[in-house]
Amino acid sequence: MKLCEMTAYELSAALAERRVSAVEVVKAVFERIDAWEEELRCYITLDREGALAAAREVDAERAKGAKGTKGAKEANSRPLAGIPVAVKDNLSTRGLPTTCGSRHLQHYIPPYDATVIEKIRAAGMIVIGKTNMDEFAMGSSTETSGFYPTRNPWDTARIPGGSSGGSAAAVAAGEAVLALGSDTGGSIRQPAAFCGVVGLKPTYGLVSRYGLGAYGSSFDQVGPLARDVRDTAMLLQVLAGYDPLDSTSIHREVPDYLAALGGDVRGLVVGLPQEYFSPGIDSGVRAAVLAAVKVLEEGGAIIKEVSLPHTEYALAAFYLIAPSECSSNLARFDGIRYGYRAAGAPDTVTMFCRSRAESFGPEVKRRIMLGTYALSSGYYDAYYLKAQRVRTLVKQDFDKAFAECQVLVTPTTPTTAFRLGEKINDPLAMYMTDICTIPVNMAALPAISVPCGLVGGLPVGLQLIAPVLQEELLLRTAYYYEQAAAPLSHCPKPEPKPEPKPSSEVSK
Amino acid sequence: MGAITRRQVEHVARLARLELTEEEIDLFTTQLGDILKWVDKLQELDTTDVEPTAHTIPLRNVMRKDEVKPSWPKEEILKNASDEHNGFFRVPRILEEE
Numbered sequence: 001m002k003l004c005e006m007t008a009y010e011l012s013a014a015l016a017e018r019r020v021s022a023v024e025v026v027k028a029v030f031e032r033i034d035a036w037e038e039e040l041r042c043y044i045t046l047d048r049e050g051a052l053a054a055a056r057e058v059d060a061e062r063a064k065g066a067k068g069t070k071g072a073k074e075a076n077s078r079p080l081a082g083i084p085v086a087v088k089d090n091l092s093t094r095g096l097p098t099t100c101g102s103r104h105l106q107h108y109i110p111p112y113d114a115t116v117i118e119k120i121r122a123a124g125m126i127v128i129g130k131t132n133m134d135e136f137a138m139g140s141s142t143e144t145s146g147f148y149p150t151r152n153p154w155d156t157a158r159i160p161g162g163s164s165g166g167s168a169a170a171v172a173a174g175e176a177v178l179a180l181g182s183d184t185g186g187s188i189r190q191p192a193a194f195c196g197v198v199g200l201k202p203t204y205g206l207v208s209r210y211g212l213g214a215y216g217s218s219f220d221q222v223g224p225l226a227r228d229v230r231d232t233a234m235l236l237q238v239l240a241g242y243d244p245l246d247s248t249s250i251h252r253e254v255p256d257y258l259a260a261l262g263g264d265v266r267g268l269v270v271g272l273p274q275e276y277f278s279p280g281i282d283s284g285v286r287a288a289v290l291a292a293v294k295v296l297e298e299g300g301a302i303i304k305e306v307s308l309p310h311t312e313y314a315l316a317a318f319y320l321i322a323p324s325e326c327s328s329n330l331a332r333f334d335g336i337r338y339g340y341r342a343a344g345a346p347d348t349v350t351m352f353c354r355s356r357a358e359s360f361g362p363e364v365k366r367r368i369m370l371g372t373y374a375l376s377s378g379y380y381d382a383y384y385l386k387a388q389r390v391r392t393l394v395k396q397d398f399d400k401a402f403a404e405c406q407v408l409v410t411p412t413t414p415t416t417a418f419r420l421g422e423k424i425n426d427p428l429a430m431y432m433t434d435i436c437t438i439p440v441n442m443a444a445l446p447a448i449s450v451p452c453g454l455v456g457g458l459p460v461g462l463q464l465i466a467p468v469l470q471e472e473l474l475l476r477t478a479y480y481y482e483q484a485a486a487p488l489s490h491c492p493k494p495e496p497k498p499e500p501k502p503s504s505e506v507s508k
Numbered sequence: 509m510g511a512i513t514r515r516q517v518e519h520v521a522r523l524a525r526l527e528l529t530e531e532e533i534d535l536f537t538t539q540l541g542d543i544l545k546w547v548d549k550l551q552e553l554d555t556t557d558v559e560p561t562a563h564t565i566p567l568r569n570v571m572r573k574d575e576v577k578p579s580w581p582k583e584e585i586l587k588n589a590s591d592e593h594n595g596f597f598r599v600p601r602i603l604e605e606e
Contacts, residue, residue: 111584247570316547338588348602353527372524388560444564
């Protein structure tokens with residue numbers, strides 16, 4: 001197996017025993033990037049030089065440590081040192097362009113690191129580059145990116161999902177070992193499902209939002225994408241924790257997520273919300289998810305039907321609240337302190353209006369418009385406030401369900417990955433693709449998407465949802481399933497490049 | 509509730525500081541109308557006695573000590589500005605001439 005296809009856990013052991021160097025791992029990842037990136041376009045910015053320099057540093061430290069007793073300690077305290085990670089381009093990276101997938105920020109170079117970036121750097125992880133995404137994370141296919149769409153490594157005629165599509169595709173394709181994404185309404189879990197990788201949206205407040213480009217601030221969470229559940233736990237360990245720079249950060253000791261793995265599911269009460277198995281869910285997806293449920297049941301879990309009656313209203317409420325928050329958050333893009341400025345405007349207000357109009361794409365404009373309308377005088381009560389009341393009902397649904405069961409199991413998405421261009425001109429059809437993930441954000445819950453097999457050659461995601469701050473339970477259940485089912489037998493690989501043809505004259 | 513008029517779209521665009529083209533105004537009048545019709549299903553729900561939720565996790569206000577700390581270097585901040593002059597951001601005229 002190629003280095004770029006190994007898990008972080010395997011690479012961590014190989015690095016600790018010095019069977020392989022961080023430089024070799026980084027080079028292997030860039031070799032895969034050179035072979036496939038032109039077609040997939042997972043990244044907006046690559047940092048080859050920076051990554052190699054950071055890898056050399058990790059190797060030098062390890063070599064120094066190996067002479068004393070420090071080496072072993074170092075390996076324990078920084079298990080992910082030397083592991084390549086892809087970073088979604090809405091996370092602020094000092095000195096490295098951070099575009100949020102928008103033309104507006106094409107030339108913006110942040111003066112600071114997001115808290116999660118400080119954390120991954122302190123952990124010795126190697127930033128490979130910044131991944132493509134829907135513009136300001138508004139989209140479900142990575143097609144609203146201001147630059148280009150990303151393609152799904154399982155079928156390059158299809159989208160990778162979104163908005164963290166570049167991150168999910170990079171992990172699936174071996175163009176990174178781990179990745180950071182952000183999830184406002186499913187933007188980690190949905191692309192993870194479409195690309196056959198694991199993606200976790202933490203409890204709101206578990207991971208710092210400082211330095212994350214704000215979209216829907218009461219929903220946004222940063223989280224890990226990885227090839228398996230163990231890697232997901234390892235990366236979550238690095239990301240989680242209180243941050244005084246984020247006023248919504250939860251003050252609480254971070255548990256040992258890796259230690260939470262193992263054990264069985266005997267006696268675990270698993271709830272199946274009937275609304276998530278409606279006829280609107282593709283029959284192949286439903287069958288794959290129910291087969292996964294069977295695996296849990298055979299492991300001794302107790303399966304129980306539950307109901308989340310306000311599910312169909314959650315999506316509508318979300319598409320009022322999130323655009324409202326976005327219209328307020330994106331007011332900062334005025335073309336003055338940073339970002340795109342239209343030339344030749346006669347006055348400041350015209351300059352604002354043109355700078356924004358010329359540099360934002362249609363989906364971002366649409367959501368700003370929708371949010372501005374929902375918050376405007378005369379409509380606030382009917383739209384925004386109404387949606388916030390419905391949000392309460394959605395949360396109460398989950399409270400009631402969790403009185404009857406410990407974990408909820410649903411499909412992550414109603415279908416497998418769709419084709420490029422299939423939904424981009426129909427906003428409502430695109431919004432519907434997040435129907436299974438959005439209610440989770442409405443209630444601030446943690447949820448994970450784990451691959452549960454292929455339908456028509458495309459990955460299906462199994463979503464597990466747990467009560468607030470129950471990431472350990474989530475990871476343990478997901479890990480049990482993954483070990484018991486081994487859901488994906490292979491990973492996507494680039495088509496081998498045609499061999500250079502030997503000249504016929506020479507051989508004969 | 510439901511449909512939105514072209515004039516309303518123009519008004520909202522002004523509020524949102526977006527200079528839209530005629531085609532965009534037409535498109536958004538249709539698309540926002542469709543979306544608003546769809547979200548109108550929320551009106552089916554009786555929420556008279558339901559409190560609105562802004563944040564699902566209970567929050568406490570975070571206070572910090574009022575300490576003087578170095579900020580980011582001015583040069584680095586100005587590097588991202590599209591127009592600057594003598595260490596300031598430069599903008600088009602704001603006040604009308606007499």
